[in-house]
Amino acid sequence: MENTTTTISSDFIRTIISEDAKSNKNNGKVATRFPPEPNGFLHIGHAKSICLNFGIAKEFGGTCNLRFDDTNPSKENVEYVESIKKDVKWLGFDWEDRMFYASDYFERIYQYAVELIKRGKAYVCDLTQEQIREYRGTLTEPGKDSPYRNRTIQENIDLFERMKKGEFPDGSHVLRAKIDMASPNLVMRDPVIYRIKHEYHHRTKNEWSIYPMYDFAHCLSDSIEGITHSICTLEFEINRPLYDWTLDTLEVKCHPKQIEFARLNLSYTVLSKRKLIELVDANHVKGWDDPRMPTIAGLRRRGFTPESIRNFCQRIGVAKRDSLVDLQLLEYCIREDLNRIAKRVMAVIKPVRVVIVDYPENQVEDMEAINNPEDPSMGTRKVPFSKILYLEKDDFQENPPKKWFRLAPNQEVRLRYAYYITCREVIKDEETGEIIELRCTHDPETRGGGSKDGRKVKGTLHWVSAQHALKSEVRLYENLFLKSESNELDNDLNPKSIEIIKDCYVEQSLANSKIGDLYQFERQGYFCVDHDSKEDNLVFNRTVTLKDTWAKIEKSQK
């Protein structure tokens, strides 16, 4: 995997790990894991975790496992497993032969539960869900012991075995760790570690009627895999005592160190799985890979590169304080990458017909255009020029404001790689007053876009030749949400998050573009070919606009 940024990032997690490595803890080995639950698509927040876990493993010469935390069959399925694998790979990371599932360990985890019972540290409880809640107490009051807390070991073993055999209905019994109902940490008040679920599991099928809870399965899975550092997000900090209690009580050989960091929040979007699922289910977006989604699949379809996302993850850093990262940083990262690699091309999104009145009727000239000024090795291409063109409607104003460099009556501008032209006449629809055609003259001495007399032309406009251009569809995206934070699906969705424009014209050379190809439409932004694109109807997604200094000037003039 290439990485052009060589900055050595040092965050508190890397500091801890490097100290452990130096003191030869775990024999100097470093083993991490990325443990998604396959109940949704990965998003940019997961990318932060992926970059962290795989990144650390690589930096310390260790390993990072991919492990599906599939302990709840009611929420998980294979579609999500496949999407997660695809996304991690696409981001540029490799778990080699280390792809695991918590469900791989169900038998061992079960045996650990039996062991816990034998050590007098777990019991089968018959309280209902509501009763368990009541017995748990509150934040300020201690809980009270379950009447089933002191069953004999034999009784517990028998009951737990019958739970496993499927003799009891869902919800009738649970296995609980016997810890301390008065603990100020609610997680430690005899947490449920196994529940009955007569449910089909996407991997173990109908083999199990009981499934371990996260707190029990996760630490043991880590331990089984020989993980040295178990990195998770802040909300699990409160679960750490239970993580440690379980491994200590069972006296396992491998006891990983859990370290928590702050999850990513990004402005103008949502990153909670609940809200993301809701967006998809309520059809606010067209699926998990809708280009407006902050999912890896959405970003990929939008035109983001893995490199730009990795770079973003490096720039945001890792710490323990809650934060809200500015979406503009993500945009900066993708512009930075695309500026380097995207082929320049001309496309007119909102066209106005322009006739060069003094240009020969049937003449066509091939103008030479540079493919990428940042990378001369990308070469040049020919762009056909002729008498009738399309220009961007917004590049003309009849009564231009101050500092307007673009086309206006009697104002000369340069057509990129072509000629200087001057607008002589504005043709309007007699009824609507809408501008339907601009008539311009050109200076034949300026072929290619330069003049011998050194005369200055302030504006340079993109254009396409009407008879050569390809009619195509462009989808413009804006932020999915209106507010920088705390967005709710009911009121805060941006109604203008997508604008589909069907009558766009792109230059001829785009005819053989392929799905996923990335371009810069000069002066407008970066675009990629969507997978809805067909040979006779090209579809482009706008990844991000170019920085627009004029828009700022215009805004400040108002």
Next chain:
RNA sequence: UGGGGCGUCGUCAAGCGGUAAGACACAGGAUUUUGGUUCCUGCAUUCGGAGGUUCGAAUCCUCCCGCCCCAGCCA
């Protein structure tokens, strides 16, 4: 009101007792056949607040204030 965590520029984020890195954003200016890119310049006398220790504190101590997480048989 119990417990756990966190507070350094608009947003991220270094800093770990020796006198506030960097990035994004923002504001100027230069170059430019993309009002793009690039390049300069500016942008925290101050680190949630108040005391204290010290020759010296963002860093140590005390108290206070604010924000986040926990009462799923979710993860």
